[in-house]
Amino acid sequence: MDGQVLHFYLAGINNQNFIMRDKETGTWWQQVSGKAILGPLKGRQLKRVFHDELSFAIWKREKPEGRVLKPDDKIVAANQYETADWETRIGKMRVVEGVDVDKRLAPRTLVLGIEVGDKSIAYPLDALKKQSPIMDVVGSTPIMLLLGEDKRSVRAFERIVDGRRLEFFQKTEGSAFQLLDVETASTWNFEGKATSGPLAGKQLKKIFVLEDYWFDWRIYHPDTAVYELGLR
Amino acid sequence: MPNVLTRFSNWTTTHRKLSWLIFLVLGLAIVTIVLTPVFFIMPFKAQTPRILQVSLTMRSWSPWFTLAAAVFLLAFAVALWRGGRWWSRIALVVLVLPALGATWLARQNHFEWMFNPLPNPAYAKVADASYVDSEDRVLAVTIGAESVAYPIRIMAYHHVVDDTVGGTPIVATY
Numbered sequence: 001m002d003g004q005v006l007h008f009y010l011a012g013i014n015n016q017n018f019i020m021r022d023k024e025t026g027t028w029w030q031q032v033s034g035k036a037i038l039g040p041l042k043g044r045q046l047k048r049v050f051h052d053e054l055s056f057a058i059w060k061r062e063k064p065e066g067r068v069l070k071p072d073d074k075i076v077a078a079n080q081y082e083t084a085d086w087e088t089r090i091g092k093m094r095v096v097e098g099v100d101v102d103k104r105l106a107p108r109t110l111v112l113g114i115e116v117g118d119k120s121i122a123y124p125l126d127a128l129k130k131q132s133p134i135m136d137v138v139g140s141t142p143i144m145l146l147l148g149e150d151k152r153s154v155r156a157f158e159r160i161v162d163g164r165r166l167e168f169f170q171k172t173e174g175s176a177f178q179l180l181d182v183e184t185a186s187t188w189n190f191e192g193k194a195t196s197g198p199l200a201g202k203q204l205k206k207i208f209v210l211e212d213y214w215f216d217w218r219i220y221h222p223d224t225a226v227y228e229l230g231l232r
Numbered sequence: 233m234p235n236v237l238t239r240f241s242n243w244t245t246t247h248r249k250l251s252w253l254i255f256l257v258l259g260l261a262i263v264t265i266v267l268t269p270v271f272f273i274m275p276f277k278a279q280t281p282r283i284l285q286v287s288l289t290m291r292s293w294s295p296w297f298t299l300a301a302a303v304f305l306l307a308f309a310v311a312l313w314r315g316g317r318w319w320s321r322i323a324l325v326v327l328v329l330p331a332l333g334a335t336w337l338a339r340q341n342h343f344e345w346m347f348n349p350l351p352n353p354a355y356a357k358v359a360d361a362s363y364v365d366s367e368d369r370v371l372a373v374t375i376g377a378e379s380v381a382y383p384i385r386i387m388a389y390h391h392v393v394d395d396t397v398g399g400t401p402i403v404a405t406y
Contacts, residue, residue, distance in 0.1 A: 008403045010343045010392045012273045012291075014284055019273075020392055020405065028288050031391075031405050038288045049402050051373045057366035059381050060358045066379035068361040068370070069393065070354040071386050082385040084365065150367065 001044060017216055032212070032220055053211050054153040062191060104226045107215035112154055113224070114207055116141045120221040122214065127229045128154065133168050133179065135159070136227065143207060144168055148190050149177040154211065157192045157204035248312070255308040255324075259331040262301050265294045266334035270342065294338040302335045350390045355380070375400050382406070 004024060011021035011028065018031040027039030034046035052059075059066070075081055105111070111122035116138040123145055128134055132147035144159045159166045164183065171178040171187070178195075179188040186197025192204035210217070218224060269287035272279060279287075309324050316324065356363075361381075364370070370381035376398030387393065387406035394403050 005401045006403075007394050008392050008405070009341070009349055010347055010390075011341065012269075012288070012343060013275050014273070014279050016275065018391055018405065019288075020403070026292060028292075038285060039292065046403075049373055049375065049397075049400070051371050051404075053369055053384070054372050055366065056361075056364045056368045056370050056381065056383070059370050059372050060361075063372070063374065063379035063381070064358055066358055066372075066374075066381055067355040068358060068364060069380070069382045069386055070356050070361075071363060071383075072348065072350055072390075075348060075389060080389060082388045084368070084385070152367075152369070 001041060001046070017219075032210075032216065048208065050206065050208055052153070052155065053209075054148070055150040058148055058150060058153050058190065102214075102218045105214040107213065109214040111212060111214050111217050111226075112145060112156070113210040113212050113217045113221065114138065114143070114145075114156055115221070116143065116207065119225070120223065121225040121227055122217050122221075123227040124214075125154070125211070127227060131229055133170060134227070135167055142166075144204075145209075146179070146190065146192075153190075154209055155190060155192065156207040156209045158207060159204060161199055161202050161204070251308055251312055255305065255312060256327070258301050258305040258308070259327050262298050262305065262331040263334045265290045265297055266338045269294075270337075298335040298338040302331060305331055347389055347391055350393055353393050353395065371404060371406065373397055373402065373404065375402075380404075 006022035006024050008020040008022050008029070010018060012019035014030060014037075019037070020029045020031055021027065021039075022029065022041075025040045027036045027041040027044075029036050029046065034048060036042050036044045054062075071081060105122070105124060110125040112125060112128065113120065113122050119139045121136075121138055123134065128145055128147050129151065132145070134145040136143050136145070142159045142165050143156055145154065145156045147154060159168065166184075167182040168179045168188065169182065171180055177190050180186070181188065181199070184198040186194045186199035186202075188194050188204070192206060194200050194202045269291040272283050272287045273291075305328065309328050312324055313321055364381075364383045369384045371384060371387060373380050373382075374397075378398040380395065380397050382393060382404045384406060387404065392403060392405050394401070396402070
């Protein structure tokens with residue numbers, strides 16, 4: 001922030017979303033938004049770094065030279081890290097009473113939250129599991145949501161190449177994950193890159209996807225739309 | 233106030249009553265400023281923006297407030313101890329202890345008791361990362377030529393990890 005490097009630590013929780021504090025200024029920051037809610041830097045916004053949520057298998061195939069955070073031996077010994085079934089367990093946890101309830105989805109529904117311009121939209125993960133890729137238009141931006149070969153990792157892209165709008169479908173034959181675009185029949189991979197065909201070498205622009213529980217996404221995006229299969 | 237403290241030997245009953253009042257108010261203030269945020273900022277409780285602002289403000293001020301108040305509190309406790317009857321001395325001890333406890337708590341981060349921080353995170357090469365299963369999910373960041381994976385099962389415990397990727401200082405949080 002303003003050339004100063006801040007170091008963060010866990011300092012609280014706000015309606016089940018953590019609050020961090022920085023050691024340098026003592027400002028309090030909301031985890032999900034990166035916004036300063038109290039303290040000397042109140043109102044300031046941390047710049048979001050693009051990230052993916054991927055299964056390890058996909059990530060290490062794409063980034064064999066990468067580095068992986070190591071666990072703390074003490075916490076391993078104390079057996080305090082989450083177990084492999086953590087997601088099922090957390091999914092059953094209760095949601096705080098008193099947050100503004102929006103009945104369009106159950107509070108702990110996993111949604112894929114996307115913001116394009118001033119529009120935000122939540123895609124239930126289950127909808128993508130039924131139909132992938134999902135073609136949509138948010139505002140005036142044509143986008144695509146994509147489920148990975150592990151049936152769990154998700155990515156989103158703008159489906160425009162050189163001003164041309166593309167439609168995609170997933171190739172079903174063969175075991176490797178492949179997309180085809182209807183317009184040129186080029187093949188594309190999960191990274192949004194054309195691997196063969198007329199558009200080979202082209203890269204679709206990535207869109208940040210926040211995987212979140214519906215209740216949390218709704219708190220920070222009160223005007224969000226909800227995607228429903230078959231409605232568009 | 234120095235007047236009260238230095239001439240405790242000549243205290244009248246009014247002086248003592250006033251000192252007890254100040255002592256009790258100080259003790260109550262110390263405990264309140266520390267315990268209010270602890271009480272309101274709990275994981276499974278709803279926080280309104282107002283409660284959050286008040287709680288975090290109290291939390292910001294509590295380290296120095298409790299220290300200053302505790303100094304006065306102890307001064308009054310010492311003054312009241314002298315010339316106090318046995319039952320009032322017991323009352324002093326019983327009331328000073330929670331205030332000192334709260335002063336100590338104002339210097340602790342109880343969220344980091346629940347989730348130990350990872351102040352010096354270590355990293356492994358992909359080939360050495362056998363502690364991550366293929367199906368485990370990771371938060372993946374690439375900046376410039378550098379790529380990092382933060383396994384979610386590790387992040388769901390520590391929640392906050394500071395790092396520098398591709399020369400850019402970042403915080404990874406889950």
